[in-house]
Amino acid sequence: MLHGLTMLPALPETLETPEHNTAIHRMPGHQVRRLQQVAVALFAEELQPWDITPVQYAVLATLERHTPISQTTLSALIAYDRATIGGVIDRLDAKGWLSRTLDPDDRRLRLLSLTPAGRDVLACLHPPVKAVQARLLAPLSVDERQQFEALCLKLLRHHGG
Amino acid sequence: MLHGLTMLPALPETLETPEHNTAIHRMPGHQVRRLQQVAVALFAEELQPWDITPVQYAVLATLERHTPISQTTLSALIAYDRATIGGVIDRLDAKGWLSRTLDPDDRRLRLLSLTPAGRDVLACLHPPVKAVQARLLAPLSVDERQQFEALCLKLLRHHGG
DNA sequence: AGCATATCATATGCATTCTTACGAATTCAA
DNA sequence: TTGAATTCGTAAGAATGCATATGATATGCT
Structure with missing residues (x-):
């Protein structure tokens, strides 16, 4: 439900x-x-058993592919506000799922990386997240799903995404 | 921009x-x-000149068509949380755009109505709001816009909307 | 080198958005 | 009619989401 x-x-x-x-x-x-x-x-x-939000998943999933990156780069990748991302990262850090290290080459940057625990959790998260996407588009036929994605991507592309 | x-x-x-x-x-x-x-x-x-949010517009526009209604009925009409609507209504009330009166038949209910000022403002809001919708779908062809709306409505219908 | 500018992260403030819980009022049932 | 279940509005708490401002750090220009 x-x-x-x-x-x-x-x-x-x-x-x-x-x-x-x-x-x-x-x-x-x-x-x-x-x-x-x-x-x-x-x-x-x-995702109820894991008590994780869509933003938090987006952060973890992005770090899985791009490591290490700064908070600003991360926020640009997933189109979240820089200030907002700070709190999200605080919570993920508190859970021990990512680590922040000062970039020795540029001490303004806090480079983000997944911890082993974060990597393990993420492996468990991918299937239910895929299930969410499937359920969201479940009312559509296969053709309609492709149409919907194409229209969304066209809109986002033209709106600067 | x-x-x-x-x-x-x-x-x-x-x-x-x-x-x-x-x-x-x-x-x-x-x-x-x-x-x-x-x-x-x-x-x-x-809508910058009017300093109004999408929720606030949704409330005013709904009250224009359904008056008077309770907060719960209103939140159901526009699919907003009951608790959330409370604060929104507070702000609209503070601006003098709507009024709350206790329903004499059921004193749990606060019946909402547009004030004359609210009605005037709303008349000014409709054109720019329409412009927002047009700009949002501007990247699509006429056919594609119809497709997009049809797909959205199909999704929402099946997801209990 | 030295100063102005730009960038990164954060802090603050305001508005949402939703969950849970609670008091007040009403309706239904025994 | 009295007691139980419902409904309405609100309060409190967590997480977003964005604008603005600030401090620390780099970079670029002179």
């Missing part, structure tokens, strides 16, 4: 049909927000 | 191509999050 908001409370009978709020519900901005909401809920449900 | 994060910092030369982080960037969850990020940035930019 999904958590929280994705399970909407029942509406009064006079407001039951979606048509009653067409204006907002037909805006792509609203649709994208709702999809994000669903994706986060699915993630929380599937 | 977009604000903040949508303008990503430059990456080191060794990491410049998107292919370097394929795993995450090909996940629909990540793509949806990025799209939401872009949509919020476009909204903030276009």
